[in-house]
Amino acid sequence: MEKADNPRPVSGQSSCQLLIVGGGIMGLWAAVHAERRGIDTIIADAGRLGGGASGGLLGALMPHMPDRWSDKKQFQFDALVSLEAEIATLEAATGLSAGYRRSGRLIPLPKPHLEKIARRHCEDAERHWQAGERRFHWHVLDGPPVGGWIEASAGQSGFVHDTLAARVAPRSLIAALVALLRRAKHVRILEHATVAGLDPDRGTAAIGGENIAFNRCILAAGHQSFPVLQGLTPGLKQPLGQPVKGQAALLKADIEPGLPTIFLDGLYIVAHEGGHAAIGSTSENRFDDPASTDAQLDALIETAREIVPILGDAPVVERWAGLRPKAIDRDPMIGRHPDHPRLIALTGGFKVSFGLAHRLAEAAICIAGDTDCGFLLPESFAISGHIATASR
Structure with a gap:
């Protein structure tokens, strides 16, 4: 995602290369990876960063059972091991x-x-x-x-x-991620900023009373991502999540x-x-x-x-x-929306999000920048698969 890709804002409009909607564990890790790559980024949350489900108490980082090995279990294993570093x-x-x-x-x-x-x-x-x-x-x-x-x-x-197996203190991890981002050079934080309108085709969003132009958008708003994606995906017969x-x-x-x-x-x-x-x-x-x-x-x-x-x-x-x-398929939902290529989903991860978020977020940043992240995502994580299931 090069600097030249920055959209040109109209009068009274902010712009960024990357807009991240949602400041939970997924969105925060995405912003950290964006900062590492020097991507001009805005991360916006309707409340305070980490104030939703990510701000819980449990913090269990549990692997899948080691039998019937699959690409999904290998991905989770690699993520759990790499999280330590x-x-x-x-x-x-x-x-x-x-x-x-x-x-x-x-x-x-x-x-x-x-x-x-x-x-x-x-x-x-x-x-x-x-x-x-x-x-x-x-x-x-x-x-x-x-x-x-x-x-x-x-x-x-x-x-x-x-x-x-391992554990993490969810609020302590959130606090560390937020502290890093508050002094980041390339990431701007918007809190208590509700998304009133998101147009991925035009590359614009109305957030907290501010109009923002973006080149790519990562939707990482937890369960609130699902109705947004639902509205952008015609022909669905079931909720996406x-x-x-x-x-x-x-x-x-x-x-x-x-x-x-x-x-x-x-x-x-x-x-x-x-x-x-x-x-x-x-x-x-x-x-x-x-x-x-x-x-x-x-x-x-x-x-x-x-x-x-x-x-x-x-x-x-x-x-x-x-x-x-x-x-809908329980697994995390990640990937470029098939009908709206500027929009990348990064949500789901029911019960496994803290162990996978850093790796999923890195993949989402690479998808947004059309670069190779060096590892493969399990097919069952792809948003296209979730859409196919919800269309039946």
């Missing part, structure tokens, strides 16, 4: 901690047949979880590898301990920050810095109030207290709810 670079540049730690994951095995399945995955992990000289493992153990954390009775048939409500909680307890994340039947218990444990999350396709918490979260907290005794009387310091974007 990306965050180290970010922390060095800002002096801020992102709360990242490769602390691993514990999966209790309550029934005998699950133990047999888990042992088969050991070989799968040895085969596929390799990055150069680095090896990550999927161990099956008779009991928990650490004391004072999960109750041994939770895994009557043993426990899986994987060494690839939907918001899914999630509820989570933060507890204060005397725990070590390096304890492995616990995963059991959709429940995550994540040890964070400062003696905090994040618990979540629900997945609600139907809801009345996107910001409220209720008995569904209470049930998760109660289960967590039952299997982790140290959390038994731990006070709840925060309850959180937010709307996460889920594309």
Whole structure:
């Protein structure tokens, strides 16, 4: 994306090479990659940067199961491994901690047949979880590898301990990304700036009362991206995506920050810095109030207290709810819109966005600049595939 490509603004109009709509984890990483490449960029968010679903509590970075290997699982593996260096670079540049730690994951095995399945995955992990000289493992153990954390009775048939999983403090990572961008040379930030009109063919947008001319636009507005894309895509018979409500909680307890994340039947218990444990999350396709918490979260907290005794009387310091974007095919949605080539989608990533966002954002920037990013995106991520599904 060369400087000569800058659109010529009319009187009273700002211009940029690249407009990023949405300042969540996807949009922020896209802006960071744009800054690295010297691309004249505006990033706009209807609220404050990172104030939506990206500003949650959980931060679990969990790999797919190592069996039935695919291009999607390889992409996620590469992203999870590369995120470590990306965050180290970010922390060095800002002096801020992102709360990242490769602390691993514990999966209790309550029934005998699950133990047999888990042992088969050991070989799968040895085969596929390799990055150069680095090896990550999927161990099956008779009991928990650490004391004072999960109750041994939770895994009557043993426990899986994987060494690839990690965690990040979502708000700390967001804060580091925002801090980097606030002193960026090529990125301008617009907060509390609602997109009132987006015309990708003319290359114009009305944002926060300001008219902006752009050469390319990356739409990274979470679940709010879907109605925009819907309106630009004729012939759809189903929605391109939907918001899914999630509820989570933060507890204060005397725990070590390096304890492995616990995963059991959709429940995550994540040890964070400062003696905090994040618990979540629900997945609600139907809801009345996107910001409220209720008995569904209470049930998760109660289960967590039952299997982790140290959390038994731990006070709840925060309850959180937010709307996460889920594309029609569940996988992330990325790519140039087939009918509007100036518009690049960067959304979806339901439950996997924090582990993939840096790599997806880099791909989106390369798509916008018509350059090779050096890696392939899984076919199931392409916006064209999501559109095809929604057209049936």
